[in-house]
Amino acid sequence: MTFRLLIDETRKIVAASLADAGYPDVQFDVSEPPKKEFGDLTCNVAFQLSRHLKKPPPKITAELVERIRPYINKDRPAVLSVEPHPAGYINFKANYGWLSPFTLRKALENPDEYGRYDVGGGKHVVIEHTSVNPNKALHVGHVRNVILGDTLYRIMKAANHRTTVLNYVDDSGLQVADIVIGFKFAGFPVDTPAGQKFDQYCGDEVYVKVNQLYEKDPALAEKRKLVLREIEEGKSELARFAAEITLRVLREQLKTCWRMKVRYDLLNFESHIVVSKMWSKAFELLKKEGLVKLEQEGKNKGCWIIEVAEEEDKVLVRSDGTATYMAKDIPYAAWKLGLVEDPFLYREFSDQWDGSTLYATTLDAGSEKQFNAGDMVITIIDSRQARLQRIISMVLSKISTEKKHDYRHLGYEAVTLSANTARMLNIDIGDRQFMHMSGRKGIYVSADYVLNQLHSKAREEVKTRNPEFSDDQLDAIAEEIAISALRYNMIKQDLDKMITFDISESLSLEGDTGPYLQYAYARSQRILEKAGMDATADARFELLTLQEEVSLIKEIAKLDLVVEDAAKSLSVKSLARYASSLATTFNLFYEKAPVIREADPEKRMARLGLVKAFGIALKNSLDILGISALNKM
RNA sequence: GGGCUCGUAGCUCAGCAUGGACAGAGCGAACGCCUCCUAAGCGUUAGGUCGGGGGUUCGAAUCCCCCCGGGCCCGCCA
Numbered sequence: 001m002t003f004r005l006l007i008d009e010t011r012k013i014v015a016a017s018l019a020d021a022g023y024p025d026v027q028f029d030v031s032e033p034p035k036k037e038f039g040d041l042t043c044n045v046a047f048q049l050s051r052h053l054k055k056p057p058p059k060i061t062a063e064l065v066e067r068i069r070p071y072i073n074k075d076r077p078a079v080l081s082v083e084p085h086p087a088g089y090i091n092f093k094a095n096y097g098w099l100s101p102f103t104l105r106k107a108l109e110n111p112d113e114y115g116r117y118d119v120g121g122g123k124h125v126v127i128e129h130t131s132v133n134p135n136k137a138l139h140v141g142h143v144r145n146v147i148l149g150d151t152l153y154r155i156m157k158a159a160n161h162r163t164t165v166l167n168y169v170d171d172s173g174l175q176v177a178d179i180v181i182g183f184k185f186a187g188f189p190v191d192t193p194a195g196q197k198f199d200q201y202c203g204d205e206v207y208v209k210v211n212q213l214y215e216k217d218p219a220l221a222e223k224r225k226l227v228l229r230e231i232e233e234g235k236s237e238l239a240r241f242a243a244e245i246t247l248r249v250l251r252e253q254l255k256t257c258w259r260m261k262v263r264y265d266l267l268n269f270e271s272h273i274v275v276s277k278m279w280s281k282a283f284e285l286l287k288k289e290g291l292v293k294l295e296q297e298g299k300n301k302g303c304w305i306i307e308v309a310e311e312e313d314k315v316l317v318r319s320d321g322t323a324t325y326m327a328k329d330i331p332y333a334a335w336k337l338g339l340v341e342d343p344f345l346y347r348e349f350s351d352q353w354d355g356s357t358l359y360a361t362t363l364d365a366g367s368e369k370q371f372n373a374g375d376m377v378i379t380i381i382d383s384r385q386a387r388l389q390r391i392i393s394m395v396l397s398k399i400s401t402e403k404k405h406d407y408r409h410l411g412y413e414a415v416t417l418s419a420n421t422a423r424m425l426n427i428d429i430g431d432r433q434f435m436h437m438s439g440r441k442g443i444y445v446s447a448d449y450v451l452n453q454l455h456s457k458a459r460e461e462v463k464t465r466n467p468e469f470s471d472d473q474l475d476a477i478a479e480e481i482a483i484s485a486l487r488y489n490m491i492k493q494d495l496d497k498m499i500t501f502d503i504s505e506s507l508s509l510e511g512d513t514g515p516y517l518q519y520a521y522a523r524s525q526r527i528l529e530k531a532g533m534d535a536t537a538d539a540r541f542e543l544l545t546l547q548e549e550v551s552l553i554k555e556i557a558k559l560d561l562v563v564e565d566a567a568k569s570l571s572v573k574s575l576a577r578y579a580s581s582l583a584t585t586f587n588l589f590y591e592k593a594p595v596i597r598e599a600d601p602e603k604r605m606a607r608l609g610l611v612k613a614f615g616i617a618l619k620n621s622l623d624i625l626g627i628s629a630l631n632k633m
Numbered sequence: 634g635g636g637c638u639c640g641u642a643g644c645u646c647a648g649c650a651u652g653g654a655c656a657g658a659g660c661g662a663a664c665g666c667c668u669c670c671u672a673a674g675c676g677u678u679a680g681g682u683c684g685g686g687g688g689u690u691c692g693a694a695u696c697c698c699c700c701c702g703g704g705c706c707c708g709c710c711a
Contacts, residue, residue, distance in 0.1 A: 027651085034654070047653065050691080057653095057691085087654045133711090173711055303709055311636085311707075318709040325711050386637065387706055413638080414705080433703090458673095465671065481673090493646060496638060498704065505645075509673055511659045512646085519673050527670045569650085577647070580658090587674060596670050611670090633673075 002103045003557035006078040006094050007031075010041050013079065014090070017067035018045070024052050036547070039083065039091035040554070046088045057088030065090060096550055101541040103557040107613040108537040115559035115620045119567040120161030126336050126374030127153050130257060130264070131168040131381070134249040135175040136203025138256050139444035140501050141415040141437045147490040147626070148412060149380045150262040151572040154624045159567030164371050167264045168332070171246040172271045175207070177227040180242045182206035185223060186213055190245075199252035200446065202245070208442040232274060243271075251350075256447050258353045260483055261626045266371045267349055267360040273332055275363060276343035279323055282331035283316075285340070289399055292316060308391055326388060333392050337407060338373025339400050346371070376406040378570065383411035383496065410570055412495040418502035421445065434500045445503060447486075454482035457507055458515070462633055480628040484514030487626050492576045512580060517622060518630050520583035520590075524615045525631045527595050528608070535612035539605040548589040549610060555585045556617040563624070579621040586614050 010030045018025060028045035046057040046064065053060060061084040068082050068090070080095035107114045129149020132142050153165050170176075179202050182188040188206045192198045214221040231242045250267070257264075273279070283304075286292045292304050295313070302319030316327040334340045345366030346359045359369065379389065389409035396407050416434040417425070427443055429435045437444040459478035462469065469477070489506055493499065509515040528535065544553065562578040565571065595611055598604040619629040 029651070031651095034656090038654075042654090044653065047692090085654075089654070170711080175711080300709070305709095315709050320709075322709085324709070328711095382705095383638075384705060416704090436704095461673065465673085494639095497646080498639075500645085502645090505660080508660075511673090513659090513673085515673055516659095519671080523671060523674080530670060573647090584658090590670080591666095591675050594670070632671085 002078070002099055002106065003554065004561055005102075006041065006099065006557075009076050009078045010043065010092050013068055013071040013076065014043050014045055014064075016071060017064060020067050021064060023049055023064075026052065033089070033091060036551075038085065038089065040094040041092040042085075043090040043092070044088075046090065050088075058084070058086055061085070061088055061090055094554075096545065096553065097542040099557070100544055100550070100553050103553055104539075104541050104609050104613045105537045107556060107616045108535065108609060111616040111620075114616050115563055116158050116160065117560040117564045117567075119159035119564055120156065123161055123375040124164065124373065125156045125161040126164045126166065126372065126377045127156070127380065128166040128168055128268075128336070128378070129153075129380040130253075130262075131170070132253060133170050133173060133175040133439075134246045134253065135179045135207055136249070136439050137197060137199040138253055138447040139437055139439065140447060140450060141444065143260070143447045143450075143486065144412060144415050144490045144499060145380055145382065146257055146260065146262055147487050148410070148495070148572055150260075150626055151487070151491055151575070151624070152378065152380070152410070152570060154626060155563065155566045155570075155572065155575060158563050158620075158624050161376075161567075164266065164374065165264045166266050166268055166336070166371070168268045168270065169246070169250060170270045171243065171250075172228070172232050172274060174224060174228055176242055176246055177224050177231060178210050179206045179245060180227055180231070180238065181220065181223055182210040183245070184227075184238065184241070185220060186210055197252045197255075197448065199249045199256075200448070202249055203439060203446075204442065207440065211440050232271070234271060234275065254350070254358075256451075259451065259479075260447075260487065261353070261628075263352050263354050263356060264358055265356075266346070267358065268332070269361050270328065272344060272361045272363055273328060273335075278331040278335060278340060278343055279327060282334055282340055283327075285334075285399055286316075286330075286395070291395060291398055306391070306395065308394070311387075314391060326391070329388070329392055330395055333377070333379070333396055333407060334399065335372050336374055336377040336379075337396060337400065337405060339396065339405075342370070342372055374406075376408065378408050378410050380410045380412075383413055385409070386411050408570070410495070413498040415499045415501050417443070417445065418500045418505075421501060421503045424503065434498075445501065450486060450503070450506060451482050453503070453507060454485050455479055458482055458485070458509065461509065466632065477630060477633055480630055481509065481515050481518065481633060484518055484627040485509060486514075488514030488517070488576060491572045491625070492580075494573060514625075514627055515633070517579050517583045517618065517625075517627065518633055520586045521615060521618050521622070521629045522631060522633045523590060524586065524611050524618070527611050528615070529631075531596055531608050533605075533608070535608040536605070537609065539609040540602050541606050541609060543603050543606045544610060546593055548585075548592040549607070552585050552589045552610060552614060555582050556613055559617050559621065562621075575621060575624055579618065579625060582614070582618055582621065586618070589614075 007030050026048040028048050030041055030043050033042035046060040049060050050057045065082055065084045072079050077098040080093045083091050085091050130146050132138055153163050157163050183190055192201045230236050230238045292306050295301055295303050295305050303315045304317035305313040305315050307313055315324055317323055344361040346369045347362045347366040348357050349360035350358045352358050393407050397405050416436050419433055422429045422435040455478045458481035459474050462474055462477050566575045595607040622629050
């Protein structure tokens with residue numbers, strides 16, 4: 001919380017002394033040095049000046065430090081001292097006598113607010129994620145999307161945005177037609193086999209096998225288009241059946257998402273977009289703005305197309321008058337931004353684990369509410385969609401002449417299966433190192449399977465350590481550990497790096513994992529519990545001068561900087577990295593600085609306060625990561 | 634063919650936006666640390682031409698260009 005103050009103060013001091021010395025007002029950086037020996041902050045201003053002044057950096061540094069010294073005084077309590085470094089840096093030491101009490105009190109006195117930072121100013125952010133076709137269970141590839149979206153939602157909330165989370169349900173696509181064909185024309189029973197979830201059954205059995213049947217039975221494949229058309233028209237018995245199946249699958253998918261502590265505000269059904277005539281209104285708008293044209297000749301003759309710079313024209317309306325995939329996406333995206341009139345009514349769909357209500361679009365018998373019109377709209381889809389998303393963004397920017405338009409695609413690379421995992425699933429991958437997942441071909445690892453594996457592994461571990469726990473306790477804790485392992489695994493790395501999912505590696509609970517974070521937290525809570533007294537905000541925190549203590553305080557002091565950065569750059573990874581580094585710093589403190597066994601009562605109280613403040617900072621970080629802070633594990 | 638993207642230790646990855654002080658973690662390997670707040674932890678050692686080449690710069694893993702290798706995208710499919 002206060003690291004920000006230290007940086008600000010240092011910047012001001014450097015800027016003021018530049019002016020004193022009559023130096024040009026150059027850009028400079030104040031940041032943490034790569035090593036502890038260099039102090040708490042370092043400034044590179046001498047390097048920036050050397051070009052202007054035509055002097056070597058060390059010489060400038062020596063002069064500037066003398067200008068800086070007078071500014072270090074009681075009115076600027078965060079900075080303690082300044083030293084020139086022969087390499088050319090100006091290094092600062094923080095005044096922990098002031099910084100430590102200030103930081104720890106801030107955390108202890110207002111724990112729930114600690115680490116929040118106002119980036120959004122209450123602006124409305126609409127986030128869409130998940131959007132898995134409702135004909136199969138979620139696999140680990142989907143999980144990356146789900147966790148990324150949910151974590152981003154949590155970050156934006158912590159950075160003071162009003163948030164709305166959407167889940168788009170493509171209930172009128174070919175994938176749905178496939179399983180309907182399976183049930184109606186290929187003899188698959190509608191009842192779920194014992195011991196399976198309905199979404200699993202649809203995905204593993206019906207969907208995969210129907211697609212195999214198509215190859216042998218072209219007549220069956222022919223039925224797809226007819227079935228799809230009936231579903232889109234929405235009137236027939238078959239369409240009602242499809243809707244029923246879709247909802248059953250969707251509810252099972254939601255159970256998996258809820259299991260991972262993910263929540264939504266609204267389900268957007270594609271069929272409602274189709275029926276709502278949103279497309280025709282958006283189409284009129286596109287025509288009016290001259291963004292589409294009716295192709296008169298060439299391969300796209302008779303189609304309404306959109307011209308894209310340096311690319312092939314995109315067809316929006318086929319020559320038979322039907323709309324393409326993209327044509328459904330444009331009005332939906334425009335709706336998210338509030339560029340078209342809201343045609344939907346909203347009904348309550350379900351309660352959720354966090355006590356909130358999940359709504360669904362409806363065209364009749366619902367109430368008016370507002371889920372759209374985001375100041376910022378973030379659509380989370382894998383980076384294969386980048387090109388289409390760019391076109392959508394381009395179109396939107398052209399029709400939103402008045403309003404400010406901030407439509408962003410947050411893409412991420414695929415999750416693939418490692419060679420070992422593919423082999424475990426009896427998939428032949430030749431000499432390749434990984435295998436792309438495919439729901440249609442049955443090549444995937446389901447989310448529930450991974451969670452279950454993690455659960456049973458974690459349960460064993462917890463039981464070994466806590467033999468006295470009841471079965472319910474064991475299950476509750478094991479479940480939180482499983483979720484933590486999976487969630488952390490999905491966001492700890494960069495979005496544009498492919499995740500090669502390896503089932504045995506993913507079951508690790510040690511090292512750079514979610515459970516490592518939870519473990520550090522549990523350790524801290526045991527200290528507080530066994531101390532036999534409460535940590536208070538008025539302890540003498542200035543007594544905490546051990547290097548391990550100071551490092552921990554410094555780490556705690558950075559939380560709001562991390563939240564700010566994560567929200568501004570939509571970077572979920574940075575929060576994971578921070579939580580990990582915070583936990584590591586605590587573990588080092590834990591090794592070196594006994595709390596309960598500390599003889600000096602004042603120092604003991606100060607350490608106890610530090611432990612509690614650490615717990616607050618870590619718990620708040622974990623909340624944003626969607627990971628439960630466990631008292632025991 | 635065009636576009637996007639990745640390439641850092643045996644493996645998985647930080648660092649790259651805003652160039653700067655001897656390139657950092659985890660896993661795996663070897664060896665240590667529980668009569669002491671949970672060893673899901675901590676320490677020591679081994680392990681690197683930052684894909685290759687050129688350029689810009691006082692200084693490049695970081696910026697620019699070229700090349701090599703992997704992945705993805707370029708339908709009147711969704």
